[in-house]
Amino acid sequence: MQQQQPSVRAVTIPFADLKDRGKDLGGFIEEGFGPQGLGIVSIAGVPGYPELRKRLLRLAPRIVSLPDDVKKQLEDPDSRYHFGWSRVEEKFESERWDTAKGSYFANPVFDVPTTDDELVTRYPSYCRPNIWPKDHLPELEIAFKGLGKLMLEVGLMLAHHCDRYVIQRGVGQYIGESLEKTLARSRCPKGRLLYYFPKSFSKQDEVSSWCGWHTDYGFLTGLTCGLFTRKSEEVPCPDIGTGLYVRTRDNQVVKVTLVDDELVYQIGETAEILSRGHLCATPHCVKAPSSEDASDVGRSTFVLFIQPNWDEPLKLPSEIRYHQECIPPTRTLAYGEYSERVLASFSGKSVEQTLMPQSKQRQAASTTNHRGSTTSNPRDPPPRSWGDSTRSDQNQHKKACHRREDGHLSSNDGDGRQRVPERRExxxxxxxxxxxxxxxxxxxxxxxxxxxxxxxxxxxxxxxxxxxxxxxxxxxxxxxxxxxxxxxxxxxxxx
Ligand SMILES: O=C(O)CCC(=O)C(=O)O
Ligand SMILES: [Fe+2]
Known part of the structure; x- marks a missing residue:
């Protein structure tokens, strides 16, 4: 018998307040993103948003129905499928692959973030160029950029209020000049148009049946409320239990009630690390419909990952609970470097393999250990030195988080890195x-x-x-x- 999870409404900030830079929204930020918050803030009344959302989300099933050979041309394995179309399986939970997801990644602001080939090789998931189906679905580019830019603009307004909140708590300059300025000068925001394929209903289905439990590794993630379709026809949400779930700070799983016309934001791991736990990353997952007559319903949504530029230096504190294995002893590295390492660990490939072109990767795959990553449970309490968090202790369990590409299975056999004190041959x-x-x-x-x-x-x-x-x-x-x-x-x- 399936248990019905409680539904919770996110804290909502009216757009008119958000854009007032002088307004103290600390209470809202704390209620949404703070150590006791739900991890989600919604913004109401953003001009133009409802139309832009619908215009883009309606295109997701149309990408899926493009002929296979066209979709193949829209794939970009060299970016680890972080540009263009992919139906790559993702593994967020240790024993289960997400298999019912198609996605289209693009940078909504810069078609070509850089022309420096060295950077493109080094940071492929940020620096490679956008791919657009100009001949087969030309309206995608305009719709994607329109919604992506709006979500970025509103996200930066929210970042300004996050800065105020964190600085009021005595953290000082926790990221460069400020989160807002750091994100504003970035050339690598990344949008992801998602289509969740219809999934046949099973009584065993968990709340994470469409997308496994995870926290986003970046800074700020913008989300839309999902749009449902049955055989290309738009339909109302098939059951109230379908959609986004969050694990609360006290370890409750709750369904987040979203309003179609409100924009939603959540916090990523890196913002939590740098703000020393004052902004808390949001563990989330997505549930498929749990009724047999909805087993032909798909869900489209759009996610915007707002993150710093690849060369932005991160000074990571010693007490962190995410991706320890990706951090060098100096604890300082560029965001691009850090995030490529995190992505490499998702792919089960070693860092050096992911920096090679695909042909070299295949060559090296036969001789080099594949690497996966395990991170701690996203709800493990942060170290005490992260301020006054009163999160309850939870069971320690490992979360494996991999992305499977080219049928390439990951394993957790370590990266083989070791310290060698002297120069050596x-x-x-x-x-x-x-x-x-x-x-x-x-x-x-x-x-x-x-x-x-x-x-x-x-x-x-x-x-x-x-x-x-x-x-x-x-x-x-x-x-x-x-x-x-x-x-x-x-x-x-x-x-
Ligand atoms: O589908 C959603 O609402 C969330 C997707 C998500 O969490 C992600 O792509 O990181
Ligand atoms: Fe996510």
């Missing part, structure tokens, strides 16, 4: 990260610079990061890593 596979102070260099025994960063994939020699705190992952016979000391005074090397 090795073969460079790829640069994993670099310090903000300058690019990495490879030097030979006589301290001659032999190659600049990201230069190639198998260069014998000694390696040394310049500027301090860089990290290079290497493989000789055994897989080894070298973490460098500062080698100041060298001219930057680009070969």
């Amino acid at each position: 090795c073969t460079l596979l790829s640069v994993v990260s670099e310090s903000r102070a300058g690019p990495l260099q490879l030097v030979d025994e006589g301290d001659q610079v032999i190659h600049g960063r990201s230069a190639g994939w198998a260069i014998p020699g000694r390696v040394a990061p310049r500027g301090g705190g860089g990290e290079i992952e290497t493989r000789s016979r055994r897989k080894e890593a070298w973490r460098g000391e500062t080698r100041r005074g060298r001219p930057p090397s680009r070969v």
Whole structure:
């Protein structure tokens, strides 16, 4: 017998208040995103939003009905399917794959975020260009950009009020100048138009039957209320239990009642880390309809991941509860580097593999360990030093979070990285990260610079990061890593 979860309304901020920069909305932010909040804030009365939402969501089933060969051309495996169309299976929960999801990713603001090939190789899920079905569904680009830009604009207004709230709590400058400014100058917001395929009803279905439990790893996520269709016809929500669920701070699973015409935002893990727990990431999942006569109903929705630019430095505190395995001992790395590592861990591929072009990845896959990631339960309480959180303790259990691509299964056998105190003879596979102070260099025994960063994939020699705190992952016979000391005074090397 299925248990009916309680429904909860998100705290709602009228748009007119949100856009008033001088207004103190601290109470709303705390009620929505704070340690005791639901994790969701909705914005009511955003001009133009209802029309833009409908215009875009109606296109999701139309992408699905494009011929297979057209959809194939819209795929971009080199971005780990983070641009264009994909029906990639995702694994958010340890024993279950989400299989009923199709998605279309694009940057709603920049079609070409950068023309620097090196950056494109280094940060493929942010820097690769958009793909649009110009011949087969030209209206997608306009609708996607229209809604994405509006959700970004409103998200930045919300970020301003989040800044005020966090700073009022004494956290100081927790991200660059401010969350709002950092997000505003970013060239990599990412929209995801989702279509959940109809799912045959099963009595065993959990609340996460359409999308598994997870927290978003970024900063701020904008969400629309879902739109339902049956055989291309729009239908009302087939049952009140369908849609977005959230796990509350005291470990209750609740259905969030969303209003079609309200825009919704939630917090990602990185914002929680940097705000030291004053903004709390939102564990969420999506439930499919639980009645047999709704087993032919699909759901379309749109998500906007608002995140800093790839080169924005993150200074991560030592006490964090997400993706520890992605953080170097220096605890400082660029957002792009951090998030590519997190995405790599979802894919079950090693970081160096994900920085290679697809052809090289396939070659390396036969010799390199695949890596998965486990993160702690998103509702594990944060460390005490994150302020006055009074979240209740919960069962510690591991959440595996992978994305399966090319039928490529992930495993949790570690990244093989180890600390080696001295320079040593090795073969460079790829640069994993670099310090903000300058690019990495490879030097030979006589301290001659032999190659600049990201230069190639198998260069014998000694390696040394310049500027301090860089990290290079290497493989000789055994897989080894070298973490460098500062080698100041060298001219930057680009070969
Ligand atoms: O479908 C939804 O409402 C949420 C989707 C989601 O959580 C995600 O794409 O990260
Ligand atoms: Fe999500």
